[in-house]
Amino acid sequence: MQTTTHETSPDPRSPVRPHRAWLVALVAGLVITGAAAFATMPGLLTDPLQTEYHWSRAGIGLAASVNMVVYGLVAPFAAAWMDRFGLRRVALVALLLVAVGAALTTLMSQAWQFTLYWGLLVGAGAGSLSMTFAATVAQRWFVERRGLVVGALTGASAFGQMVFLPALAWVVDHHSWRPAVVTLALTAVVLAVLAASVLRDHPADVGLRPYGAAGPVARPAPERGAVARTLRVLSTSVRDRRFWLLAATFAVCGATTNGLLWTHFVPAAQDQGMAVTVAAALVSAVGVFSLVGTVASGWLSDRIDPRWLLSAYYSGRAVLLAVLPLVLGPEAGPAMVAFVVLFGLLDVATVPPTILLARRMFGADGAVVFGWVNAVHQVGAGAMAVTGGLVRDVGGGYGPVWLLAATLCVLAASASLRLGRSNR
Template identity: 40%
Template sequence: MKKQIISFRRLHYGWIVICIAFLSLLVSAGIRSTPGVLILPLESAFGWDSMSTTFPLAFNLALYGLCGPFAAAIMEKYGIKRVMVCSLTMLVVGTGLSAWMKNIWEFTLLWGLVIGIGTGFTSSVLGAVITNRWFKERKGLVIGILTASGATGQLVFLPLLAKLATEESWQLTVLVTSLASFFVILLVLLFMKERPSDVGVLPYGATGTTETIEPLQKPLGNPFSSALKGLRYGIRSKEFWLLAGSFFVCGLSTNGLIGTHLIPACGEHGIPEVTAASMLAFMGIFDIIGTTFSGWLSDRWDSRWLLFWYYGLRGLSLVFLPTALDSTSFWGLAIFIIFYGLDWVATVPPTVRLCNTIFGEKSGIVFGWIWASHQLGAATAAFGGGTLHALTGSYTFIFVFAGILCAVASGFVIQIRHNYKYTIQETI
């Protein structure tokens, strides 16, 4: 018993914080993936068309991204714990009330506005802020683990939610996500800490003694003003535009396209919704492996070249997807699931690492704006994909065009200067 207590005390509290953040991001990711299994039931129940159902989701994805830079500034001002509790409460309310919605405007209000903001404050920006506060070493690995929470959320939630939506009711589906959010709120209230100094330790991997820990200094001023200053700081750098442009394509080709439209696309090829959702969740297994390994690689290899290959290989897989869907063989889709799953969000750790290297102490807010670009890309694909599908009756052109854009993103990232540190003086 004594040995167990000593072993527990030697565990750096940063890993406990990472576990809480992982669960928060997991539930948020599960809720973000829920519309994929709701589109067909809602269209069937209320007679809505694909343009009507995808607009609230595009609004959701846009807000999810635009909240990022403000989330980073608000966390610095009011604390991570408060922001997490407030955002998770919004998810509880938004998902819970949506069980009684009957109109498009209610769907837009709850899933577009309320849940869009709630998930926006529990996004990759949260992981980036926590990692920078609690870790001096293994940052790439930690970011990889937290980023993999999105895939884990799919893996845990999608098959269950799809089964509930098809065999029970879509109302029960959203109530399950509401209960999951409430459970995580309790964990945050009990175990979440702001900084290493709150528990008398240094950040993981830092040298020195606990007496050298600087006291928490809350930034002065309006957090919204701080977020806008971060944007002005970033946009003067070419590297910001290269990272933001490539991340726009990343969001377009993942959350917005595959996350929103893969299940309906499978339905058009005779693949049942539960089977398609299980495939998407199974993709999450490979996403966990790929993203965690990407975090490990980003601590050891040039992040620019990692991103170059990630985007290029993703583009090839998207061009191949229509062929896989048309094929009567199971192996075509199986190859896509494995290949695309390994690449799904592997781009995040090297992007965060490049942002930290280039923008230093301002990287949290600057990455928030780069993340906003990611979600604007996702919103573009969510709504644009639904609109083009309504006009053409096929997803083939959409998948191929997204693959071409991934090739363009490969060209963007390789132009970033190696080990470059940006300072405001360079713009004067």
């Protein structure tokens, strides 16, 4: 029988000894950061794969689309698996899938293999370490500062772009794409070792209470039938109008970030004569400001109605995407820099209010519900990834795609206000 020492655990807010929750959150953030680097890699691979294999952009975009859809569909099941098997085990299996998928990608010779290795394996692994992972860590280890932690952990996804993308772009530009993919695979292995050493499933496992908890909190019993529970939550939530409104707005979020900016900005900038390293640096800068914007959004989500925050974020994003064709050119001028800063502040800022709304509206099932909402987010991302490639192949440019994305953001801003006041 496992014993704990709740009664003798130190004050979780002790100024002398920081609560272990912050160390767990830090390592979780590093894991999310590493997994996020894989999301932006297809944008760097488009031109090299087209040159080496003569694949169409639509075909390459299909692999990116499958990656995004699998990423999203795995997330709700991953949330339930974490309840059944624990955070640490799920993280280790996910990182192993990512490493294997990336390594196999370097050996491929057919387009279907790219879809299998990068689309399915990397997508499943990275999806298990997505925002539902962040939500579960915050929910188990924090009572106070939960919104802030959710913001920081989801911001770690954008931070992953900032850390890896410029270096990966340089490697692709100077040494081909394979060394860059191998670098990511090795990073996943290192993160797996770190996660095994530090991550724990619940504060009770180390005799602590969650940060900010007034008293001891027992570890919940493992949830049996993870798949059945996940499907049961879906069956219940789809009958709620608020679920579809929340999912629709988040689908627009995915379409305009993962599906469009992260996948097509680099090739679109190259079409305008911009160097790949400069374009990658701009996307990286979006990641810098995404981290700032998401942490700020988490702080605001604890204080302001999340519906109003979402509406403001989507409205701002609509304006920026509408003007992007006017500022995108061969040089990164002041207008382009301003776009990067502002879009970065809004890029992942939608996540904390969306997570908190799911939690407040659906209670204990909020993490799983958000997993399904996130699945719709990735469906939107995948659809836009393919659409962008098709428009570029047929029309020779990305202009119409930016305007389509702006229109979708206007609709999302309106839908956010129709979610109705959530019940705590």
